[in-house]
Every structure is written in C-alpha cells, then in structure tokens.
Amino acid sequence: MKTAERQFTTISGVPIQPVYGPEVLRDLDWTRDVGEPGEFPYKRGIHRDMYRGRLWTMRQFSGFATPEETNRRYHYLLEQGQTGLSVAFDLPTLMGYDADHALSEGEVGKCGVSVCSLEDMETVFRGIPLGDVTVSMTINSPAAVLWAMYLAVAEQQGVDWARLSGTLQNDILKEYIAQKEYIFPPQPSMRLVTDTIEFGARHVPRFNPISVSGYHIREAGSTAVQELAFTLRDGIEYVEWGLARGLAIDEFAPRLSFFFNAHSDFFEEIAKYRAARKIWAYVMRDRYGAQSERSQKLRFHAQTAGCSLTWQQPYNNVVRTALQALAAVLGGAQSLHTNSLDEAYALPSEHAVTIALRTQQVLAYETGVPNCPDPLGGSYFLESLTLETERAANDYIRRIDEMGGMIAAIEAGFPQREIAAASYRYQREVEAGERTIVGVNRFQGNDEPIEVLEIDESTASHQCRKLAVLRKRRDNAKVQKSLDALRRCAEKSDNTMPLLLDAVRAYATLGEICDALRSVFGSYQEQAHL
Amino acid sequence: MTRPIRVLVAKPGLDGHDRGAKVIARALRDAGMEVIYTGLRQTPEMIVNAALQEDVQVIGLSILSGAHNAIVPRVLDLLREKKMEDVKVIVGGIVPDEDAAELKKQGVAAVFQPGASLESIVQFIRSAIGKAPASQSVS
Numbered sequence: 001m002k003t004a005e006r007q008f009t010t011i012s013g014v015p016i017q018p019v020y021g022p023e024v025l026r027d028l029d030w031t032r033d034v035g036e037p038g039e040f041p042y043k044r045g046i047h048r049d050m051y052r053g054r055l056w057t058m059r060q061f062s063g064f065a066t067p068e069e070t071n072r073r074y075h076y077l078l079e080q081g082q083t084g085l086s087v088a089f090d091l092p093t094l095m096g097y098d099a100d101h102a103l104s105e106g107e108v109g110k111c112g113v114s115v116c117s118l119e120d121m122e123t124v125f126r127g128i129p130l131g132d133v134t135v136s137m138t139i140n141s142p143a144a145v146l147w148a149m150y151l152a153v154a155e156q157q158g159v160d161w162a163r164l165s166g167t168l169q170n171d172i173l174k175e176y177i178a179q180k181e182y183i184f185p186p187q188p189s190m191r192l193v194t195d196t197i198e199f200g201a202r203h204v205p206r207f208n209p210i211s212v213s214g215y216h217i218r219e220a221g222s223t224a225v226q227e228l229a230f231t232l233r234d235g236i237e238y239v240e241w242g243l244a245r246g247l248a249i250d251e252f253a254p255r256l257s258f259f260f261n262a263h264s265d266f267f268e269e270i271a272k273y274r275a276a277r278k279i280w281a282y283v284m285r286d287r288y289g290a291q292s293e294r295s296q297k298l299r300f301h302a303q304t305a306g307c308s309l310t311w312q313q314p315y316n317n318v319v320r321t322a323l324q325a326l327a328a329v330l331g332g333a334q335s336l337h338t339n340s341l342d343e344a345y346a347l348p349s350e351h352a353v354t355i356a357l358r359t360q361q362v363l364a365y366e367t368g369v370p371n372c373p374d375p376l377g378g379s380y381f382l383e384s385l386t387l388e389t390e391r392a393a394n395d396y397i398r399r400i401d402e403m404g405g406m407i408a409a410i411e412a413g414f415p416q417r418e419i420a421a422a423s424y425r426y427q428r429e430v431e432a433g434e435r436t437i438v439g440v441n442r443f444q445g446n447d448e449p450i451e452v453l454e455i456d457e458s459t460a461s462h463q464c465r466k467l468a469v470l471r472k473r474r475d476n477a478k479v480q481k482s483l484d485a486l487r488r489c490a491e492k493s494d495n496t497m498p499l500l501l502d503a504v505r506a507y508a509t510l511g512e513i514c515d516a517l518r519s520v521f522g523s524y525q526e527q528a529h530l
Numbered sequence: 531m532t533r534p535i536r537v538l539v540a541k542p543g544l545d546g547h548d549r550g551a552k553v554i555a556r557a558l559r560d561a562g563m564e565v566i567y568t569g570l571r572q573t574p575e576m577i578v579n580a581a582l583q584e585d586v587q588v589i590g591l592s593i594l595s596g597a598h599n600a601i602v603p604r605v606l607d608l609l610r611e612k613k614m615e616d617v618k619v620i621v622g623g624i625v626p627d628e629d630a631a632e633l634k635k636q637g638v639a640a641v642f643q644p645g646a647s648l649e650s651i652v653q654f655i656r657s658a659i660g661k662a663p664a665s666q667s668v669s
Contacts, residue, residue: 091544091595103573106600107544180546180570221549307549311644344644345624346596420552427553431648440645452626455596528548528569530555 007434011265012223013425014388020380028383033278037373041281043274043386044374045332046297051370057335058360059136061303063088063113064347065459067123070113074128076350082357084166084335086136087124088112088347089146094181096142096514099463109459111347112138116467117509121149122156131159135166136211136301136335141183143170144192145513148500151204167208167257167301170196173234173406174213176526177415178220183514186407188521192496194241199497201252208257210238211301217415218261219307221423224272225389227261229396230406230415232279236397237406239288249288253295262328262336263305264320267385270376273300273331275390279397302328303337309344313439314450317341322359329369330376336360346452416529467509474507482506483516490520535659536586540568540577542605543597550622551592557648558590558655574604581609581617587659593623598633606637618658622646 008016028034035041038048047053060082063070074085089112092104098116099108108114115121125135130153139146147168154164172189175182182189193210200209214231222230235256242252260276263269280298284290304324309317318341325338338356340348348356363369376382403409410416429435436442482503489499503513539555541548548570555567566584568577581589593601602621609617618639625633630641640654 095544097544103544103571106597107595110596111545175546180548181544182546219549220547221553345626420556423549424553424556427557427648437645441647526569528567530552530559530567 010224010268010385011263011426011435012225012268012422014225014268014385020384022380024380024384025378028387033387034377034383040285040293040296041278042297043278044377046277046299046334047373050332050373051329051364052373055364055370056329056333057084057134058082058357058364059084059086059134059301059335059337060353060357061086061088061136061138061337062348062353063090063124064453065109065113065455066462067113067115067120071124071126071128073350074124077353077357078128078133080354080357081361084134084136085128086138086337088138090114091181093146093510094139094141096145096183096510096518098467098509098511099460100467101511104460108463109455114459114463115146115149115510116463117470117507118149118152118504119466119470119507120463121146121153125150125153129159130154130157131163136169137166138169140169140172140175140179140181141189142510142514143168144196144496145500145504145510147196147209148497148504152501152504161204162206164204165206167211168196169213169259170210171213171234171259173237173410174216174231176410176524177217177230177234178222178419179216180526182524182526184517184521185524186410188490188517189524190237190241190407191493193238194245195495195497197238197242197252197255198245198247198495200255201247205255208255211257211259212238213259215259215261215303217419218263218305220419221307221426222419223422224263224265224268225392226396226415226418226422228272228276228279228389229393229400231258231260232276232283232393233397233400233406233409235280236283236287240405243288249284249290250292250295253284253288253290254292258298258300260300260302261305262302262324262333264308264324266323266327267382268389269324269327270331271382271385271389273302273328273333274374274382274386275393276300277332278386279390279393299334301335301337302331302333304328304339306339306343309339309341310437310440311344312444312447314341314344315448316439317344318355318359321356322363325359325363326367326369329363332374342450342452345450346454349451349453351451413527413529420529470507470509478506479503479508479512483508483512486513487516487520490517535563535588535655536566536584537563537588537590537655538566538568538577538581538584538586539590539592540572540580541570541592542572542574542577542601543593543595544571545593545595545597546570547594548592550594551590554590554592554622554648554651558652561652563655574601574608577605578608578612578614582612582614586617588618588620588655591619591621591623593621593625596624598623598625599629602633602638603636618655620651620654622651
C-alpha cells in the first residue's frame with residue numbers, strides 16, 4: 001500500500017502524525033505534567049531508581065487441576081527463579097460452587113485450581129512459607145472467602161498476618177463491566193470488597209486487598225483509553241466506598257494496587273502506564289486530599305495480552321509476548337506475568353511456562369533495559385501520546401462522574417456497550433485486512449502442532465471424593481452454627497471477615513459459604529448488551 | 531421475500547468471557563440474520579428451550595473454558611429428545627482438533643477455532659441452511 005492511502009493509527013485507533021518534534025516538549029509544563037522518577041505526579045515511575053533498586057517481581061499466574069498438582073507446579077516455579085506466586089482458580093471456585101455442584105460439571109480444574117475448602121487451600125500452599133513469598137490471588141466474587149482461607153493457612157503455619165504480603169484480585173466492578181464472573185448484585189459485592197479493605201487496613205497491613213484491573217476490560221475488546229479510564233474510575237469507586245466506611249484516605253489508599261494489560265501496540269501501552277500514574281496521583285491528591293506519597297503512587301502489575309495470542313503458528317506468541325513485556329517494563333510495571341506460547345490452546349505446559357519466565361529473565365538480565373528509569377521519557381512522540389491518552393481517559397472519567405459513578409454507569413450498560421462496540425470495530429478491521437495478525441490473516445501456513453496440557457475428568461472425581469470425606473469428618477454442628485452467624489452478619493452491616501474466618505476454620509466449604517451469602521444478598525443477572 | 535435465517539447465540543457453562551459470542555452475534559445480524567443472544571450461564575436445557583421457543587434454525591455455542599465435552603453432547607441429546615434434529619449446532623471457541631472431530635461425529639455441524647473469520651462463519655451458516663445471502667447483507 002502507498003503511504004498516502006494508509007491510515008496510521010494505534011491498535012486502538014488513535015491517529016499518529018507523520019513526525020513529532022520539540023514543540024511537544026515546549027507545550028509541556030515539565031514539573032506539572034511529567035516530573036522526575038519518584039516525584040509527583042510519578043509519570044516517570046514511582047521510584048527514583050526504579051529497577052536499579054529492585055527488579056519487577058516475576059509472577060506467573062498459574063493453577064490447574066487439583067490442589068496437589070498446583071502445589072507441585074508452585075514448587076517448580078519457585079525453583080526456577082520465579083519471585084512471587086499468583087493463583088489461578090477454576091470457574092466453579094470463582095463462581096462460588098463446590099466441585100460436586102451440578103453447575104460444576106465439566107469445569108472442575110479446567111481453568112485453574114479447584115479449591116472447595118480450607119483443606120484444599122492448605123494443600124495448595126503446602127511447604128511454601130507464606131511469610132517469605134508474596135502471593136497474588138485472582139478471585140473477585142468470592143475473594144473475601146478465599147482470603148479468609150489463606151489467612152487461616154497462615155495461622156496454621158504460625159505466620160503473623162502482619163508479615164503477609166500479596167494481592168487479591170478483588171475487583172468486582174470490572175466483572176460487571178467485562179469478565180462477567182459475578183455472583184451477587186453490585187451493592188452487596190461492593191460491601192464485601194470494602195470489608196476486605198477495612199479488615200486489611202486493620203489486621204493485614206502489608207497485603208493489597210484489591211487489584212483494580214483493566215486487564216479483563218482490554219481482553220473483552222476495549223481500547224487502551226477505555227481500559228485506562230474504566231479502571232481508574234473503578235478505583236475511584238472503591239475509594240468512595242472506603243471513605244464512606246469511615247476509613248481515612250491515607251489509611252487504605254496506599255494498599256490499592258492496579259493491574260493492566262500489556263497489549264501489542266508498543267508505544268500506546270507505554271503511554272497508557274505513564275498516563276495512569278499521573279491521573280491517579282492528581283486524583284488522589286486533589287480530589288481526595290491524600291497526603292501520603294504512597295497513596296498517590298499508582299503501583300501496577302502487568303500481564304501480556306492473552307487475546308493477542310494466536311492458535312495459528314503458536315511459536316510466534318513467544319515474540320509477541322516478549323515485545324509486550326518490554327512495553328510493560330519500559331512503562332514501569334512493579335510485577336509482570338508473561339503468557340505462554342500455548343495459551344490460545346490450553347493452560348500452559350511446564351515447557352511453555354518456562355520459556356515465558358525465561359523471557360522475563362532475558363529482559364531483566366541481558367537487555368540492559370532496567371538500567372535507567374523511564375528511558376523513553378522526553379521522546380517527542382511518547383510524551384505527546386501520553387498526554388493524548390491522559391486527556392481522552394479524563395474525558396471518560398468525567399462522563400462517568402456525571403452519570404453518578406461507576407455502579408450507575410454499569411447499570412446503564414455504558415462501559416459494556418463502549419467495549420462491545422470497540423471490539424466489534426477491531427474485528428471488522430481484522431476481517432477487512434486493515435489490521436494484520438501475522439499467521440492469521442497474512443503470512444499463513446506452516447502451522448506446527450504443539451503439545452498441550454490436558455486436564456481430565458479425574459480432577460473432578462478426586463475433588464468430589466475429598467468433599468464427601470470432609471463433609472463426614474468435620475463437626476457439622478459447628479459448621480452450621482458458623483454459617484448461621486455469617487448469615488446474620490450479612491443481613492446487618494458489620495464486617496463479614498471475622499465470621500468468614502470462623503466458617504472456613506470450621507471447614508465450611510466455599511459453596512456452603514457462598515450459598516449462605518446468596519440467601520441474603522441474592523444473585524446478579526445482567527442485561528446482555530450487544 | 532424469504533424469511534431471514536434465525537440463529538440462537540448462547541454461552542453455556544460458567545465462563546463469562548463473552549467477547550466472541552457478542553462479536554459473532556453482531557456479525558450475523560449485519561449479515562441479515564435474525565439473532566437471539568441468550569446471555570451468560572445457560573444450561574443445555576435453557577438453550578434448547580430457547581431454541582424451541584424462538585424457532586431458530588441454528589444454535590451457536592461459544593465455549594472457551596474447556597467444558598465443551600460435557601456441554602455440547604447434552605445439547606445434542608436434548609435436541610434429539612425434542613425431535614429438533616434439523617436445528618444445526620455450531621460451536622466456537624477453544625476446542626482442540628481431536629475434540630472437534632469427536633463433536634462433529636456426534637452431530638455438530640461445524641466447529642470454529644480461534645482465528646476463524648466472521649465471513650467463514652456467515653458463509654457456513656448460509657450454505658448449511660441452503661439460502662442465498664439476503665440482499666441487504668453485503669457490507
């Protein structure tokens with residue numbers, strides 16, 4: 001195609017000028033708009049020395065089949081030099097159903113590890129000292145319940161909760177917006193999230209009770225700007241609820257963390273991370289009067305884009321992932337997950353996940369990229385793109401404010417419709433050949449078969465057998481009492497965490513606990529927005 | 531004028547990733563078909579009942595969680611039970627080759643794996659139902 005005919009836009013459709021020059025920097029007020037690394041508004045990074053002081057945490061999201069098998073994978077990953085754990089649960093667990101529930105059929109252990117009770121959580125972390133390793137858990141709807149199980153395992157290991165460090169992906173708003181793994185309606189869900197934020201601030205001070213997540217919004221097909229704007233506006237919603245609970249901003253805001261996608265458009269992604277830090281710093285300081293630097297600093301985890309992985313020519317995914325990871329590092333991520341080459345097919349094999357981890361290690365130790373904070377800061381193009389991203393995201397945030405906040409916007413279907421429109425637009429562009437996906441709509445052929453991980457139905461029968469034994473062995477009167485107490489608490493407005501802890505310690509199952517909460521809170525059904 | 535092709539797009543199982551289902555639903559609609567989207571977490575019973583009530587010719591199932599071997603055969607069984615074998619079932623999502631072959635043997639009309647083009651899906655449905663494209667559908 002000739003230059004004159006071609007549209008030059010980012011993958012999200014932002015037009016790119018033929019060239020950018022010094023006028024970009026002249027229009028910037030450097031101190032107000034950019035600042036230096038480790039200084040307000042943190043556009044250049046939250047630490048003065050960034051990765052010179054400490055590399056990002058290499059945290060591969062993993063979990064599959066039984067708690068026993070997942071525990072073995074964790075030991076393997078830690079032996080390979082991974083520096084943090086990240087737990088993937090299966091769909092029944094995420095939806096609050098035990099493995100023996102009718103709706104769990106065919107799903108047990110498929111997309112993550114099956115955890116039905118404290119017993120399973122004990123197995124997942126067997127031989128892993130929880131005081132020494134940081135653990136992230138992707139949960140959402142039943143996050144409070146599974147966190148209670150985790151805290152109970154720490155108790156058994158004799159680890160003081162004050163020493164525990166990690167993150168809960170406890171962001172329910174993005175479930176209504178994008179990933180759709182919700183159980184309860186928005187109001188009681190937000191109350192559970194706020195319960196964990198409050199409980200964490202008081203009792204588990206080094207744990208991030210929530211990771212406000214744009215990752216899934218992007219995977220659902222949003223643009224980079226939508227990912228950024230909806231995520232930050234979700235963050236604002238959690239802040240509002242924390243304040244309404246009576247917490248002071250600097251009491252809980254330092255523990256809010258974020259999670260972004262690392263997609264394929266290299267500069268657009270770097271601009272997104274830089275804009276995120278700046279917008280959040282101003283929101284925290286000016287909108288909420290946060291004094292603590294730690295409240296103003298946006299810390300984030302990044303994961304390379306699962307939706308960019310192709311089924312065709314799967315080895316190309318190693319290259320995609322490496323470039324996306326580079327963008328996340330140049331954008332100042334605190335921790336990173338790199339996808340495995342076989343993830344368009346299945347959960348990753350051990351071979352594939354090792355290559356993904358090695359990709360991060362090559363970046364960290366061979367490329368020299370960590371030597372200098374924000375090495376692209378001052379680039380005419382990047383500064384311009386960052387500013388544009390910021391403006392567009394702030395426009396969205398204002399629109400949602402005007403709708404009365406994110407819950408009102410979700411109930412009106414606003415973010416859902418914006419994302420559906422963006423994802424359809426993108427797919428039409430791919431279809432029309434305006435966007436190239438190597439190996440899919442251009443340069444096809446030469447597909448090589450790969451070995452993929454298979455999870456058979458023995459996981460389900462194993463989990464169901466263990467549940468049957470547990471239900472006989474435990475003190476069922478005590479279980480019943482703890483569930484009744486939880487139900488009464490849920491009907492009022494007290495913090496549910498202490499009651500959840502009692503229930504999990506009595507070995508009430510996840511399904512039983514979620515049923516107790518469903519009986520009070522009800523279940524959520526969405527209006528489908530096409 | 532012939533009646534447009536009616537398609538039920540459904541998301542069975544616990545998975546909530548509905549990007550693909552929604553994109554397909556819109557694409558089929560743009561191609562002139564009448565599309566009913568069930569939304570999430572449909573059991574095979576709910577899907578077959580909806581297909582019956584909406585009088586559709588095609589059921590499109592979007593499954594990404596690996597639960598296809600448990601879900602799809604149940605949908606096929608229920609269709610047989612209700613004498614609705616003429617309804618074509620197509621599956622889209624993460625379905626390995628061996629599973630796709632097995633599902634087709636059991637009666638699934640087509641399985642579309644990641645990277646399948648919207649056009650190929652539209653074309654397949656048209657030829658399976660034996661109708662020429664409606665004139666307004668050319669985009």
